[in-house]
Amino acid sequence: MNQKPIETSPTNRTGSSAQPQAVTLVVIDDDPLVLRATARIVADAGYAVVTGSTAAEAIELTRRHLPAMLLLDVMLPDGDGMEVARQLKGEAALADVFVVLLSGVKTSGEDQAAGLSAGLADGYIARPFGKTEFLARIDALLRLRTAQVELRVALHDKEALLKEAHHRVKNNLQLISSLLHLGSAKSTQQETKTLMKEMQSRIRSVAMLHETLYRSGNYVRVNLSRYLRELATLVFRAQTANEGAVRLGLVLEPVEVVTDQALPC
Secondary structure (H helix, E strand, O other): OOOOOEEEOOEOOOOOEOOOOOOEEEEEOOOHHHHHHHHHHHHHOOOEEEEEOOHHHHHHHHHHHOOOEEEEEOEEOOEEHHHHHHHHHOOHHHOOOEEEEEEOOOOOHHHHHHHHHOOOOOEEEEOOOOHHHHHHHHHHHHHHHHHHHHHHHHHHHHHHHHHHHHHHHHHHHHHHHHHHHHHHHHOOOHHHHHHHHHHHHHHHHHHHHHHHHHHHOOOOEEEHHHHHHHHHHHHHHHHOOOOOOOOOOOOOOOOEEEHHHHOOO
16 A cells, blocks of 8 residues: 655654754555554654655655665565665665665565675564564664764775875875986986985885875785886886897786785885
8 A cells, every 4th residue: 555655753752853863764664554653663762754655665765865774664565675675775875774674474584684695684673573672673773884884984084094195105205216316317426326226216116016005995905916017117117228129028926915015025
């Protein structure tokens, strides 16, 4: 039975409106009695509730409201809850929405495990359930969601800082290399020129390592074969006076090493 979506404002024990920053939940169930009962339970607990009764409404309401959690009935008149979850999980904009499947029938452990292991659901609640147990599960899942969101943000910030650090180190090393090149050009001592050229090559190789990390986005491991190919080619071109007189041959295996190993190499 299709119904018009209902938006329920959370209330406290005195019946007054709760704070506007209340967490939003979308509840989808094709049984109007079960839908209203479930919505009332979560609304009385202080959540903002948006309800619907079809798979189409589940998708539309989730996209529109971006709720913290979607409580989704497994069996719907116009589709399967698993397929709805699959579609929503495939949308990057909904990555922070926790999908919890609700079942009105007794489901096997294999069915529940299939949805969880496939990443289609972040939780599974089978009816009948008590009010206290139901709210406790929702609270636990929302705390888990908050932790995951905070971890994702922290990881993004850390990657951005590492990327900027490698970029700045690379630029500073290139600046030092250029200064050594200028100093070598001004020197009249061949021994000094040779020493500065060796220092310049070492600095350039480390700068190239940081550039490799910066471009790859992997700040822990380095593709040593790719790095050595670029480095050997650079050194070969710098050392070879007569082009074509000597040919560079490389036999490299695709080996990855951590940065602590790559730096001394």
